[in-house]
Structure formats: structure tokens, C-alpha cells
Amino acid sequence: xxxxxxxxxxxxxxxxxxxxxxxxxxxxxxxxxxxxxxxxxxxxxxxxxxxxxxxxxxxxxxxxxxxxxxxxxxxxxxxxxxxxxxxxxxxxxxxxxxxxxxxxxxxxxxxxxxxxxxxxxxxxxxxxxxxxxxxxxxxxxxxxxxxxxxxxxxxxxxxxxxxxxxxxxxxxxxxxxxxxxxxxxxxxxxxxxxxxxxxxxxxxxxxxxxxxxxxxxxxxxxxxxxxxxxxxxxxxxxxxxxxxxxxxxxxxxxxxxxxxxxxxxxxxxxxxxxxxxxxxxxxxxxxxxxxxxxxxxxxxxxxxxxxxxxxxxxxxxxxxxxxxxxxxxxxxxxxxxxxxxxxxxxxxxxxxxxxxxxxxxxxxxxxxxxxxxxxxxxxxxxxxxxxxxxxxxxxxxxxxxxxxxxxxxxxxxxxxxxxxxxxxxxxxxxxxxxxxxxxxxxxxxxxxxxxxxxxxxxxxxxxxxxxxxxxxxxxxxxxxxxxxxxxxxxxxxxxxxxxxxxxxxxxxxxxxxxxxxxxxxxxxxxxxxxxxxxxxxxxxxxxxxxxxxxxxxxxxxxxxxxxxxxxxxxxxxxxxxxxxxxxxxxxxxxxxxxxxxxxxxxxxxxxxxxxxxxxxxxxxxxxxxxxxxxxxxxxxxxxxxxxxxx
Numbered sequence: 336x337x338x339x340x341x342x343x344x345x346x347x348x349x350x351x352x353x354x355x356x357x358x359x360x361x362x363x364x365x366x367x368x369x370x371x372x373x374x375x376x377x378x379x380x381x382x383x384x385x386x387x388x389x390x391x392x393x394x395x396x397x398x399x400x401x402x403x404x405x406x407x408x409x410x411x412x413x414x415x416x417x418x419x420x421x422x423x424x425x426x427x428x429x430x431x432x433x434x435x436x437x438x439x440x441x442x443x444x445x446x447x448x449x450x451x452x453x454x455x456x457x458x459x460x461x462x463x464x465x466x467x468x469x470x471x472x473x474x475x476x477x478x479x480x481x482x483x484x485x486x487x488x489x490x491x492x493x494x495x496x497x498x499x500x501x502x503x504x505x506x507x508x509x510x511x512x513x514x515x516x517x518x519x520x521x522x523x524x525x526x527x528x529x530x531x532x533x534x535x536x537x538x539x540x541x542x543x544x545x546x547x548x549x550x551x552x553x554x555x556x557x558x559x560x561x562x563x564x565x566x567x568x569x570x571x572x573x574x575x576x577x578x579x580x581x582x583x584x585x586x587x588x589x590x591x592x593x594x595x596x597x598x599x600x601x602x603x604x605x606x607x608x609x610x611x612x613x614x615x616x617x618x619x620x621x622x623x624x625x626x627x628x629x630x631x632x633x634x635x636x637x638x639x640x641x642x643x644x645x646x647x648x649x650x651x652x653x654x655x656x657x658x659x660x661x662x663x664x665x666x667x668x669x670x671x672x673x674x675x676x677x678x679x680x681x682x683x684x685x686x687x688x689x690x691x692x693x694x695x696x697x698x699x700x701x702x703x704x705x706x707x708x709x710x711x712x713x714x715x716x717x718x719x720x721x722x723x724x725x726x727x728x729x730x731x732x733x734x735x736x737x738x739x740x741x742x743x744x745x746x747x748x749x750x751x752x753x754x755x756x757x758x759x760x761x762x763x764x765x766x767x768x769x770x771x772x773x774x775x776x777x778x779x780x781x782x783x784x785x786x787x788x789x790x791x792x793x794x795x796x797x798x799x800x801x802x803x804x805x806x807x808x809x810x811x812x813x814x815x816x817x818x819x820x821x822x823x824x825x826x827x828x829x830x831x832x833x834x835x836x837x838x839x840x841x842x843x844x845x846x847x848x849x850x851x852x853x854x855x856x857x858x859x860x861x862x863x864x865x866x867x868x869x870x871x872x873x874x875x876x877x878x879x880x881x882x883x884x885x886x887x888x889x890x891x892x893x894x895x896x897x898x899x900x901x902x903x904x905x906x907x908x909x910x911x912x913x914x915x916x917x918x919x920x921x922x923x924x925x926x927x928x929x930x931x932x933x934x935x936x937x938x939x940x941x942x943x944x945x946x947x948x949x950x951x952x953x954x955x956x957x958x959x960x961x962x963x964x965x966x967x968x969x970x971x972x973x974x975x976x977x978x979x980x981x
Contacts, residue, residue: 375392383457398447399447409432414432414443414541415550416552418502440816441486441942442491443491450484453483482546483546490840499532503530505560506527508562509562511612516608528560530558531558575623575686576611579682585607585682586602587674588697612625623683624679630675631671641667641700644666645665645705666704677699715750717852722869726793731821744857749854757844760836766788766838774787792822798868799834801868802879806877809923814831817914818914849928854870854871856870886919890918893943897949899950910948914941919941
């Protein structure tokens with residue numbers, strides 16, 4: 336019957352054949368695609384590229400390791416930039432991808448975890464038919480190009496700006512410079528146009544290059560800027576300055592909220608004449624006002640007389656009881672912006688010949704409430720030790736030891752509220768000389784600068800170990816970029832259990848999820864050169880421990896390199912140490928109050944870095960070096976970095 340039916344309608348038979356053929360093709364293609372998917376299970380599909388580099392066939396760990404090798408290259412070789420100076424000469428230079436000083440964090444980094452995820456997702460996260468078709472298209476030669484996620488810290492951009500300071504010609508407005516008031520004498524410094532680098536574009540270009548593993552030099556662009564106040568503007572208002580000054584003194588006043596005592600600071604014309612500035616007000620009118628930079632210099636001098644640090648109530652454990660050793664105190668800080676604006680408004684009103692000018696302006700302040708007040712200390716529920724962390728600081732220099740001791744003092748007795756994310760930077764910082772920290776010299780670009788707060792990674796590492804031994808959730812932890820002997824595991828000597836801090840970019844944090852207050856006690860033993868941090872609280876049944884770190888790979892630092900320079904005497908050589916790289920990991924195990932077991936694996940990558948030396952040479956040799964450019968050697972663009980034969 337069916338045969339007769341199809342014989343009578345041949346077109347229907349043809350359609351049936353076509354359908355069967357299509358079903359066969361679809362089935363064969365599907366089976367082929369399935370077989371291809373199985374062949375690449377857990378691996379990146381063939382045809383997936385980053386830039387010109389093929390990732391096909393790599394598994395997750397291989398992609399991560401490959402990306403980390405690119406990060407190692409960044410640390411070893413630095414990041415290359417170039418620009419054209421005012422004499423049309425090409426200047427090239429390089430900057431380090433890691434921070435100077437003790438923090439040793441990656442300032443520029445390729446996200447290896449995210450790249451592995453992106454690479455393995457290619458051809459696997461679309462619709463059913465897309466995921467069926469794409470692997471086949473890859474097998475037939477199609478390409479999919481992915482990009483890496485690249486992180487660039489603001490500190491790196493700051494380092495770039497520091498390096499380019501000598502090549503930047505900032506615009507300046509015309510300026511009135513008063514040399515005397517009676518009689519009125521002045522001169523006008525003319526305006527100047529300027530050229531500055533486009534740092535926003537530099538960051539975009541850097542990210543775009545590294546996203547496809549392109550390590551070629553970044554071409555820096557410049558922007559032209561014109562002044563907003565020209566000489567004619569200043570000349571037109573200069574004659575009106577005596578009339579403004581004729582209103583006489585201004586004064587600042589402050590009333591202490593606690594003592595109700597009032598202080599006044601008289602600003603005579605002789606004081607504020609150096610603050611006078613011709614500028615535009617909020618309505619765009621040219622006026623005689625005040626220079627914020629100069630006024631702020633004066634206001635900073637008032638800080639010791641007005642400001643006070645916010646102090647939390649602090650406690651110590653003594654004879655099994657919590658005892659107070661520091662009362663809480665509100666913090667008071669001068670509101671520099673508002674105080675200047677109020678003073679500036681009072682001065683500008685003199686431009687319009689008021690019958691009576693404002694004579695006194697109040698110093699505005701901001702008040703910060705302490706996080707822990709004395710009234711909260713009645714029933715803290717603190718009764719026993721939760722966990723302890725230890726580290727040693729052998730062979731530390733004096734400034735480093737002083738900074739560690741200062742942080743220990745600032746942290747000791749800190750109360751951590753229920754639910755709070757404890758922040759090392761918040762409680763030990765800010766890392767400034769005003770907070771008692773000492774500086775050390777570090778190299779930023781081509782300049783030596785002082786950086787305050789060396790030794791804080793010792794604090795972060797000790798807190799990390801204490802938090803793990805206490806069974807606390809770790810909210811933020813970053814390892815150093817290089818292997819540092821200070822932070823080797825105290826048992827097997829391997830790297831892996833360190834935690835760096837680098838304000839404001841990197842912090843160490845843990846979460847108090849006990850539902851009760853925790854008390855941090857810190858101790859420094861100078862004889863043993865050891866820190867011991869103890870966390871007190873109420874035992875809720877939790878516990879924590881961690882395995883000693885294992886190193887799965889060591890990476891040779893490679894051959895030393897030498898950079899020729901004219902900044903050292905001829906023949907003088909200075910070197911920094913080489914650093915062997917490593918891949919380390921350990922497992923942090925904690926049992927919660929409900930006996931739930933939680934394992935967390937911490938993986939740490941430490942960059943290999945060769946010994947880098949600077950060798951003093953004469954100018955002829957320096958300027959003849961390949962790939963090196965400098966202001967002193969116009970026309971030379973090749974580098975003087977060569978490998979030392981070993």
C-alpha cells in the first residue's frame with residue numbers, strides 16, 4: 336500500500352528521502368561533535384587562541400600555569416613604554432610590574448584563574464545547537480580569540496606619573512605675585528601652555544596589549560592644555576587688590592566641643608597677601624580670591640591644635656578578666672575643603688565693596704565616632720583563647736623593627752565586633768609618619784623615594800596564621816609576589832603561608848562570625864625576634880588548622896642582568912638579590928560551631944626574578960647602548976640591558 340501510495344505521488348517520496356538524508360547527516364554530525372567533545376573533555380577546544388597563541392588541548396591547570404608564566408615574564412622584563420619628546424626624539428623606558436619595598440605585590444597582573452575559565456568555556460556555554468556546531472567548526476579550522484582579564488593598580492599609574500615627571504610640562508595660569516602692600520608692589524607671572532601625558536589612555540592600551548599577551552612597547556600619547564587665566568585677566572584686576580586688602584584682617588576660630596574653649600587665629604594682610612589669587616568663581620566671573628594650596632598649608636599647621644585621633648575602647652586579659660587600658664574618644668579632623676571654601680567666600684565678597692565684610696570664619700571639623708565605646712564593655716563574653724599566630728622577624732633592620740613594634744602597639748587590645756570584617760589596614764594604619772611609622776628608601780621607576788610602613792607584611796602574616804588557628808573565615812588574603820625569607824613556614828621553611836598588605840590596594844581580612852566580641856592581644860619578643868598574636872573570645876566549639884605548605888614547582892631566576900647607568904661612578908656596580916620563583920599550596924581546615932568541616936586550598940605563585948645590577952659607565956658607552964634612551968642621549972633608543980654570561 337505504502338509503495339503504491341509513493342508511486343502515485345513521487346514528490347512525496349523525494350521529500351521523504353531528503354528528510355532521511357538530513358536526519359542521517361544530523362545524526363552523524365551530532366555523533367561526530369559528541370566524540371569531539373569527549374576527546375577534549377576537561378581541555379580547551381582546538382581553535383581557541385589568545386592573540387596568536389593557541390590554547391587548544393590545554394587543561395585548566397596548564398592554562399593557569401601558562402598565564403602565570405606570562406606574569407613571571409612581566410616581573411622579569413618589566414613593562415615597556417615609549418613616547419616622542421619635545422625634540423621629536425623617541426624615548427623608551429620600562430617600569431617594574433611589582434611594587435618596591437616590602438609589600439611586593441603585583442601592580443600589573445594577568446588573571447590566570449579567569450583566563451582558564453574563559454578558555455574552557457569557549458564552545459561550551461552557548462545554546463544546544465551552538466555548542467554542537469562550534470566544536471565542529473573549530474575542528475575544521477575556525478578560530479575563536481579570547482582575551483585575558485588584566486588588573487592594573489592605581490599605584491602603577493602613580494609610578495608611571497613619577498617616572499614621567501621630568502618630561503611633563505604642566506600648564507600654569509598667569510599669577511599675581513605681591514611683594515609689598517604699602518606701597519602696593521607686584522609683578523605678573525605670565526601664563527604658560529602645557530603638555531601632559533594621557534594616563535587614562537595609557538592604562539587602556541596597557542590592558543589591551545596584555546589581554547592578548549602582546550608585550551610590545553606601549554605608545555604614550557600627550558594632551559595639550561591651555562591656561563584658564565591669562566596675563567590680561569590678572570592685569571585687569573591687579574589694581575583692585577588694595578581695595579580688597581583695605582578691609583583688613585580676617586580670622587579663623589574654633590570652639591572645642593568638649594571644653595567649650597574658643598581659639599582664634601588672626602590673618603593679617605601680611606599673612607594672606609601670599610594667598611591672593613586671580614581666578615574665576617562658580618559663576619565664571621574673574622575675582623580676587625584665595626589660593627587653596629597656600630591656604631591648606633596654613634590649615635595643616637592648625638591640625639595639632641584642633642585634631643584628635645578617634646580611639647576605640649581597648650582591653651587586655653588579666654587574671655582571666657577583661658580590663659580596660661584605653662578609654663574611647665571621638666575623632667576630630669579639620670574639614671579642609673569646607674574651611675577653605677568658607678574662607679574663600681568671605682574673601683571674595685570683598686570684591687563687591689560690601690559695607691561690612693566678614694571678619695571671622697569658623698574652622699569646620701568632622702567628628703568620627705569610635706567603633707567600640709566604653710558603654711559596650713559591660714558584658715563582652717570574652718573568657719578564653721580561640722587561637723594563636725606566630726612569626727619571626729630575624730635580621731630585620733631598625734626601622735622595620737620600629738614599624739612592627741608600632742603596629743603591635745596599635746593593634747593590642749582591639750575589640751572585634753560580631754559580624755565585623757577585621758581589616759589590618761584599618762586597625763594598624765594609616766601607614767604614615769603621623770601614625771608613628773618610619774620610612775625607607777625604595778626605587779620607583781628611575782627615582783628613589785621614601786615609602787613609609789615597611790614591616791606591615793609581618794603583621795599581616797602573623798594575623799593570617801592566628802585567624803586560621805582560630806577557625807575564622809578568611810575574607811581577603813594575597814601572597815607576596817616574591818619569596819621572602821621572613822615569612823617562610825616555621826616548620827618546613829617553605830613559602831606559602833604569608834599575607835601581604837599594601838595600603839590601600841591590598842589588605843588582610845578575616846570575619847568574626849562567632850556572634851560575640853573577639854579581643855586581639857599582640858606581643859613582641861625582641862630577644863626571640865618573634866611576634867605572638869592571640870585571639871580571645873567565647874569558645875563556640877569551632878577549631879582551625881592548616882597544613883604546612885608544599886611547593887609543587889620551583890622556578891629558576893635565570894641569568895643575572897645588568898643595566899648600564901651614568902648615575903654611578905664608572906666601574907661601580909650595585910645589585911639586588913635574585914629570587915627563585917615557586918608554586919606553593921596548603922589546605923586550611925576549619926570546623927564550624929555546628930561541626931561542619933570546611934577545607935580551603937590556598938595557592939600561591941611567587942615570581943622568579945633574576946639578580947639585577949646597575950653598572951656605572953661613561954656617557955659614551957651609555958649612549959651607545961642598544962635600546963636605551965635618555966634625556967642626556969638624544970637619538971639613542973636601544974637598551975643597555977644585557978645578560979651576564981655565567
